[in-house]
Amino acid sequence: MNEILKAERLSKTYGKSIAVSEVSLTVRQGDIYGLIGKNGAGKTTFMRMVLGLASPDSGQMELFGKTDLEQQRKHIGMRAGGDVLQETGISGMAEQFAGGGLVTMFSAIFLCIWVISDYTHGAMKNVVGKGYSRVQVFLAKHLFGTLITALMNLIVFLVILIIGLILIGTQHVGSLFFQNLFLCFGLQLIFGVAVSSIVIAVCEWSRNMAAGIGITMALIIFSPLLMQGLDLLLSAMQLKIAISGYWILNLMADCPTEAFTSEFLFRGIFMAAVWTLLSLGLSVAHFRNADIE
Numbered sequence: 001m002n003e004i005l006k007a008e009r010l011s012k013t014y015g016k017s018i019a020v021s022e023v024s025l026t027v028r029q030g031d032i033y034g035l036i037g038k039n040g041a042g043k044t045t046f047m048r049m050v051l052g053l054a055s056p057d058s059g060q061m062e063l064f065g066k067t068d069l070e071q072q073r074k075h076i077g078m079r080a081g082g083d084v085l086q087e088t089g090i091s092g093m094a095e096q097f098a099g100g101g102l103v104t105m106f107s108a109i110f111l112c113i114w115v116i117s118d119y120t121h122g123a124m125k126n127v128v129g130k131g132y133s134r135v136q137v138f139l140a141k142h143l144f145g146t147l148i149t150a151l152m153n154l155i156v157f158l159v160i161l162i163i164g165l166i167l168i169g170t171q172h173v174g175s176l177f178f179q180n181l182f183l184c185f186g187l188q189l190i191f192g193v194a195v196s197s198i199v200i201a202v203c204e205w206s207r208n209m210a211a212g213i214g215i216t217m218a219l220i221i222f223s224p225l226l227m228q229g230l231d232l233l234l235s236a237m238q239l240k241i242a243i244s245g246y247w248i249l250n251l252m253a254d255c256p257t258e259a260f261t262s263e264f265l266f267r268g269i270f271m272a273a274v275w276t277l278l279s280l281g282l283s284v285a286h287f288r289n290a291d292i293e
Contacts (some may be wrong), residue, residue: 002029003065010059012045014254017261019045022059103156104220104252107149108199112212114145115203125292138204138287142280146196150189157185166214184255187268191252194272197279198248204283216291224249248275 005027012020020042027033035043042232048054049061118141127137160179198219203212213251227244244250251268 003027003062004029004031006062007050008060010046010049010050010056012042012056014261014264017264020049020056035102051091064217081114097104103153104192104195105217107152107196108216108220109213110152111145111149111189111196111199112203112209112216113225114148115141116207116209117210118205120209128292134288135284138284142197142200142283146164146193147208149196150192152190153189157188187255187265188252190272191248191255194248194275194279196251197276197283201283204286222248223247224253246271248272 003026005025007023007025009022009024011018012018012024023046025033035046037043044056049056050063060131069138118127124137128134202215202219206212206215223246224247227247227250231242231244234237234243245267248271251271255268
């Protein structure tokens with residue numbers, strides 16, 4: 001019979017927590033399988049890897065006999081009524097839109113236009129010319145921009161969550177799942193503050209619309225891949241250092257909807273604070289000393 005899914009020694013960790021450890025499974029056409037286990041056993045994480053919502057740290061996987069997973073996943077359907085697929089569908093929809101990707105890009109573009117237009121239209125020069133402290137002006141603008149982007153993320157998250165619940169249903173979704181999902185989104189909001197600070201810093205230093213949007217999009221799209229590449233390079237050099245776990249965009253992508261660990265929570269919040277303060281400090285330093293035309 002044809003092999004639909006073939007997984008060999010799939011593993012996934014979140015910080016020091018092992019969510020899935022060397023799982024191997026072959027599903028052939030006509031087979032029916034059920035994933036059974038207690039909360040945190042790795043059921044959802046395994047299905048997320050199969051559905052392409054999470055990447056395994058190690059192991060290999062084939063769908064429909066091919067390793068080109070992105071092309072093959074379009075053949076995967078989702079049937080309402082099962083706990084794992086149901087929860088994976090809802091969390092995946094919420095994470096993909098609210099936790100990164102499209103909303104992160106749209107928020108970044110909004111910030112670039114909003115920040116740089118004040119310079120191109122002379123609004124910033126007029127405000128500073130009225131005698132307000134430059135630091136106060138910048139901090140107020142930074143706070144307002146961060147709150148607007150956080151509100152955008154919140155609205156999209158709630159809309160996607162409601163749509164997911166309507167389409168997939170709530171019959172088998174437990175309260176623990178919702179607690180983890182909202183905890184994940186709370187972290188995403190904190191990570192979003194750091195990302196907004198970085199975007200504002202890029203725009204403040206460039207003060208050019210094309211450069212600001214271009215650099216920001218390059219950071220969002222390519223920097224996570226670059227960090228993962230550096231991880232592989234360090235691993236090949238026998239150095240057990242995963243620097244991607246400290247870059248804010250990788251933290252956003254890796255935020256789990258289950259199996260939260262205190263290590264990930266602490267590292268995520270700490271690094272979000274570090275990137276926020278670093279970006280804010282660089283922005284304020286440039287804003288205080290640079291000419292405003």
